[in-house]
Amino acid sequence: MKQIVKSAEETRAVAAEFAAGLAPGSLVALTGDLGSGKTEFVKGLAAGLGSPAQVTSPTFTLIHEYRGGRLPLFHMDFYRLTNGQELELIGFDDYLAEPGVCAIEWANRFPELIPADAIWVDISIGENNKRMICW
Ligand SMILES: Nc1ncnc2c1ncn2[C@@H]1O[C@H](COP(=O)(O)OP(=O)(O)O)[C@@H](O)[C@H]1O
Numbered sequence: 244m245k246q247i248v249k250s251a252e253e254t255r256a257v258a259a260e261f262a263a264g265l266a267p268g269s270l271v272a273l274t275g276d277l278g279s280g281k282t283e284f285v286k287g288l289a290a291g292l293g294s295p296a297q298v299t300s301p302t303f304t305l306i307h308e309y310r311g312g313r314l315p316l317f318h319m320d321f322y323r324l325t326n327g328q329e330l331e332l333i334g335f336d337d338y339l340a341e342p343g344v345c346a347i348e349w350a351n352r353f354p355e356l357i358p359a360d361a362i363w364v365d366i367s368i369g370e371n372n373k374r375m376i377c378w
């Protein structure tokens with residue numbers, strides 16, 4: 244699927260719709276340049292799952308958990324990750340095994356850590372505020 248959006252609001256709306264189709268145990272692997280809207284997309288996922296939580300980038304903490312929706316959402320960011328051991332420390336495998344949704348920004352930095360059944364979502368930056376979201 245491919246969708247062109249023209250604002251952060253539209254990116255969030257696409258993600259919210261996308262969230263409706265996610266089953267427990269889904270993993271959304273997000274790719275795209277800095278500022279493409281990966282975190283905006285996760286905001287839409289949280290909203291679409293019905294979580295009232297405020298989504299912020301987990302760049303320094305590696306993981307944020309958002310609950311209160313249809314499924315818990317585990318938000319990770321591999322941007323500053325240097326190796327898989329850091330992930331082991333936060334219990335990465337346990338999060339993957341949870342009946343929730345994992346959303347991982349910069350998943351392509353450590354593709355070997357991403358399970359084969361992940362849903363890859365790529366966001367590319369166009370002119371003005373346009374983005375192309377492909378999954
Ligand atoms: N169409 C769009 N989709 C997503 N974000 C957009 C769009 N147009 C402008 N923006 C802006 O681009 C930035 C995207 O930031 P963010 O989601 O943090 O990117 P990333 O997590 O990929 O680094 C935000 O400031 C957002 O308001």
Ligand SMILES: [Mg+2]
Nearest residue numbers: 281282300348
């Ligand atoms: Mg981000």
